[in-house]
Amino acid sequence: MSIVCFTSLTFTDLPRARVLAETLRPAHPDWALWAVLVDRPPPSYANRAAFAGFDRVLTVEQLGIPSVLPWLFRHDRVEACTAVQRPMLRHLLALGADTVVYFAPDIAVFHPLAALAERLETASILLTPPQTGPDGGFLAVRNDAAGGTFADCDAPDAELFERVAVVRDPGWGVASLKRLAFTPAGGIAVDGSPLVFCRFSDVGDASEPHELRRWYERRVTAHTEPGIPPGFWHFASFSDGTPIPRAARLLARARPDVMARFADPFDAAGDSFAAWFAAQA
């Protein structure tokens, strides 16, 4: 069974995504790991080796999303990384992967997802319950009719829900690092089950001292690339460097008629969306 795993990221997420790659690889060396980059590189940054942990890297502009720049303009960074999951999922299913797995870039994998294949025998879509955030950061979709429908539709119907399973194994995501315990054999367990993965933005108070959090911070620091400004996102500003206000993005969603005039709403030159927006203000 071919399993393709992907994450979506911006350059700001790159250190965390590299930790995902370095932890997923030993757990599942046979899985292909893809990344979809919802970003363009910072000026003068061109270290392709930073992505060496991934088998393939696609940019959001390679996914065939219609009018991709206006589409991107309607989202902030987190929204864009979330919204790109469906097109990427469709892309990978179309390429023929038997199963596609999504991990949020701030997840680290500690033990193999041993139950994945078994759970997908009776379900086409696997989710994990959110711990503290809006989602569990994990999704697995089988390449069958239900999986395809899930990838295609934005509002799954009731019939589809019968093929959706929520994995409630305590090791698949954890709400608090205080529940973790190290075993004498060197494993990490949650309530007696192996810790399979952990989403580090989703585990309680970030100031909570815990050796696993310290480890994650060390790995993220080790994978942090010089030349990427903190919080960088190419699509955070107009082409003249002016930050794009949230109101502009909301307006872009509400006024498709206006957006139709601007093939590249990020372009601040001439008769631009930026100028139109400034005039509206």
Next chain:
Amino acid sequence: MDEPPPATSLRAIAPPAAPALGPDDVRRLVTTACVAARGLVVSVSHDRYIEVAGGTQLPIADEQRKFNGDRAVYLHLSPVHAALGLAPSGPGPLWLTVMIDGAVRGIATAGGVALALASLASGPASALPRLFVVHALHGHRPEAVAAIAAALRPRHAFFWVHDFGTACASAHLLRNDMAFCHAPPPDSMACRVCVHGPGRPAHIARVRALFQAVPFHLVAPSAEALVLFRAATDLPVLDAIVHPHAGLEPAGTAAPSDDDSPPRVAFVGPAARFRDMLPTIAATATCFHFARRAELRALEGLTLVAAESTPTRPFGMVRALAEHRIDLVLALSPWPETFGTIAHEALAAGADLLATEGSGHVATLAAANEGSVLFADDAAIVAFFRDGRAAAHVRARRAGGRQGFALTYTGSTATIAFDATPPTTDRPDVHLVLRGARLDGTETDGMCRFVLPPAGPEDAKRTVRLRSRHLRGAWDKDAEGERRRLGIAVADLRLDGAPVPAGDPRRLGGWHKPEPGWQWTDGDAALLVGAATTLEVTVLPFARYWRAPLLADPA
């Protein structure tokens, strides 16, 4: 001088006034020390044990004294740069502090020491039985340790399990320096998230290469240490033995007391280990913190007592605990102690132990000792005080009269035997050292008679050294309180038949204050013999003398 002089930064951390020694300097020092010696012991550990109070350093100092007690030379090597893990391998020299018989003689490179030891093969030291003892590898290069062992060509090589530095750079097996890890496989998830994990495979490989190069006898100071060593590593060794650093012998019983004052509780070691539990315990007990002065921290409800056991005051902690009439000593250890010096000292001071499961040999001591209590964890200790059990326990123990113990250090490697050879003898091995050579006499009924070589006209101030083994007993038992190093009790001494009485100025250095009927030497006493041709020494058969079984002639 064959080696480059040490860098300025090295000079800053090297022992004060310690010269940089080249291979020839080391060879000369060792050769001189080995004159008339019975053996040469080369030992390796992580620091200058004579300057540091600790559970590893104390047994090394004891080992050195007892080997010296059999007139063996004790050459000790420690890294000038202290480190928690192994010293990185590299092309630059690794500088070691060179100590002989407890005195710093200088610093030398590991390569220079190996060269010096290899060159002994052609000198008088080559005939001596040689032993190699590794007490700790922190700060050392295992490759250099193997080279030193190869150059020495020892009769036996020993590796002591003071800790688990063979399995990880975290010698106490503390994952992320926080919690005991059980030494899981190096590719385990626990190692992957540990600060010591990334370097562990290379660490293990370097240690394994040492064990493959040197056929070690493994020595553990407790059975618990040996079990954990075997669980943590599969290093090749010749054999493995358990040989404690010290023992506790029953020594009287304290008089029963109806004292119902609050329990007197001692915390020992770093304050960080007990800070959280202190408020609860201090509410029902009188609390003390016993530690070396630099470790003492002022905390509410705590009386600070500067105390430590050192090579020169090995029972310092025992005496301090006893003087403060401590009822309970909290032996808090986050890792399985291989021996537990503090726990031994607590029992010798008449206190009971409060220990937690998982503390290795300390837990075993607590479980075996009537009056000591073993707890599941720190929280259970706190509950013991909170619910009044501690106060009731102490009242009952005071009323019953506690069994006392005497702490006796064994000499560690100095008393290991592979046969029935006992570690003591009634033969003091009295001999002379004259002009750098050993001179034996003949013995009849306790009187040793030496024939001195003819003196030349320039020999009016000729001296000899009257050497012997050291008397067993001094320094070894708290109860004895003897601080002197004793050699032989000389009842009569004659030159050419004429008495040289106690107090005679010809008895130069190395003589203790005369006592009625005899005068003790310190085992290496100087005597002005001038042009005399005979020397007769009558020795009182007082006691037994130290003998290192490993240095005895094979049967």
